[in-house]
Amino acid sequence: MRVEFQFYATLRDAVDEKTSVREFEAGTTIAEALRALTDDYEKLHSLLFRSNGDLRSHVTVSLNGEPLMDDRDDVTLSDGDTLILSPGVAGGMADSTSDPGLDFELGIISLGNRAFEGNNNSYLLGLEADAETTLVDTGVAVEETERQLRAGLDRYDLEFADIDRIFLTHHHADHTGLAGDIQAESGCEVFVHVDDAPVVEQRPEAMDASEDRLRRAIDEWGMPEDKQEELLSFLDGTAGIDGDPPEVTTFEGGETFDLGSVELEAVHMPGHAAGLAGFAFDGRDGEEVFSGDALLPYYTPNVGGADTRVEGALAKYLDTLSNVVERGYTRAWPGHRGPIIDPPGRAADIIVHHRERTERVLSVLEKGPATPWEVSAELFGSLSYIHILHGPGEAFAHLEHLAEADIVRRDGHAFELISEDPNLDVLFPDISTALDPANQPNR
């Protein structure tokens, strides 16, 4: 069987090629395939494997566009698979168990999430006497996660009833699900950006509108009927994980909140969601931020499918990333996984990643007009679960971005390449000057 490897960043430098195609016997696992690959590329070996032979945890491995999380080594490959290898985190990742070195106490409660892949972080602040006991994000509303959150709080002798404030980074259920339950027990105030408030409160008109918009979007993207049905029934199956809605207090970005032990500044970071917000504070060596899903290690947050309300999702997200570089945060605490110790470097990597993805979209259109669904199939292969939504959504966000610069034109459900010599410079921010720490005010 035939497997294609694609390399990014330092891994690409090590092999000096963008791609490599290999033949394997049926039943080969990812770990076996990567080991065979490093027999040919000596320099790659130490980048992918630790001295004990384990695959390095910070290396991102995506199979047909889907990032693989735990147990990835034993995944069996099939003919035609594409494995994407990237080093993941610019500047590495801090050890989340080490002392964060902050002036205030920070609790990190890791919550399981069976509805989507991966774990969620709920951050606990205001642990000092007289401070406002505060959570940033809460995890999905399923029993197992609720038990984990209660147990996490219990380590600090706290229960739901003790929480004074909740800050939500955005409306997705894996961040907001338990907020309503906690509010019911504590009467706490729940803060969320004004753009995500109607969805977090599950107002009927907002829920109807988002259902309509989703159905319209997947149709416009050219998604086949059977895939539309598969997606809608997957989404039906996750009903309930957003929990009972809390009543919320809104902010727009720029406001500060004094918790007694630390002051948080709300920062609007749209793209992945319309109302995505980070919360910045004075940290160990400069300004740090709770970044929600705006900045993640290992994988890039979905843009275009994760919130179909966002118009010009990629343009907005690129602005958000430029802003991360300009502010020069010295550390970011994401909604999933451990802290990011070089947020500007990570933001720069994600910008490069999107530019490369746009180039791949263009190379698909060079063969002729295509719908977002068709472009997605070329980029990500066949999709299941939530990725049925995220793949074409992401393709659409890139096509929409290209249309903005008159490089492509929309014709019905398809997009057609109309520029003979596309110049992507106008579509991607030049952050080279801002990346210089000397130009970053908050270091």
Ligand SMILES: [Zn+2]
């Ligand atoms: Zn999210």
